[in-house]
Amino acid sequence: xxxxxxxxxxxxxxxxxxxxxxxxxxxxxxxxxxxxxxxxxxxxxxxxxxxxxxxxxxxxxxxxxxxxxxxxxxxxxxxxxxxxxxxxxxxxxxxxxxxxxxxxxxxxxxxxxxxxxxxxxxxxxxxxxxxxxxxxxxxxxx
Numbered sequence: 001x002x003x004x005x006x007x008x009x010x011x012x013x014x015x016x017x018x019x020x021x022x023x024x025x026x027x028x029x030x031x032x033x034x035x036x037x038x039x040x041x042x043x044x045x046x047x048x049x050x051x052x053x054x055x056x057x058x059x060x061x062x063x064x065x066x067x068x069x070x071x072x073x074x075x076x077x078x079x080x081x082x083x084x085x086x087x088x089x090x091x092x093x094x095x096x097x098x099x100x101x102x103x104x105x106x107x108x109x110x111x112x113x114x115x116x117x118x119x120x121x122x123x124x125x126x127x128x129x130x131x132x133x134x135x136x137x138x139x140x141x142x
Contacts, residue, residue: 002055004087006094009050009063014042016060017050020077027080030110031133048074051094053087064091066099073105092121102142109135 009017018041025031036044048065055061062078073095078087095103105123107114110133119125123139130136 002085004061004085004090005054005056006051006090007054009052013050013052013060013063014038014045017041017045017052017063020060020063020079021075024077024080028111028113030108045075050075051091051098053078053091061085062087062091064095066095068099071099071101071103073103076105088117089121096141102140104138104140106131106136106138108133109137 015038018036018038021041022035026035045065048067050063050065052060053062061082063075064073065075066072067074073092076088076091078091104126105118106129107118108131109115109128115137118139121141123141125137126140127138128135129138
C-alpha cells in the first residue's frame, strides 16, 4: 500500500480536486450530471477547509472538504482507482484529529458504497431528507 500523506489544499490544487470530484461521481454511476464546471465547483467548496491525500510522489488521490462552523464533512472523494487503499480512512482520521467529535455528513441514498464506508467507520444514521438526487441520509459520529 502506498504511503498516504494528508495536507491542507492550496489554490493550485483546485483543478485536480474538480477532476477527482467529477471522476468519483461518474464512477459511481448514479449521478446523471456527474460533470461540474470549475465555476460551480469553486462556489461549492468556497469557505471550506480542504485537505488532500497524496501519495509519496505528490499525486493527489482524494480530498475532504469541511464546513468548520458545523463540524460538517461536506465532501469526501477518492479517485476510483485509489479506493480501498486507506485514503478515505486517513482523510476521516484527519477530520477527527483536527475538528474533534461529533462530526456529521450527508450521503445520498443512491451512493451505496458511501453508506457502507461511513457505517464501517462508525458513523450512525441520524436523519433523512430530500435533495437534488433523491433521499439523503445524515450521519454522525461522536
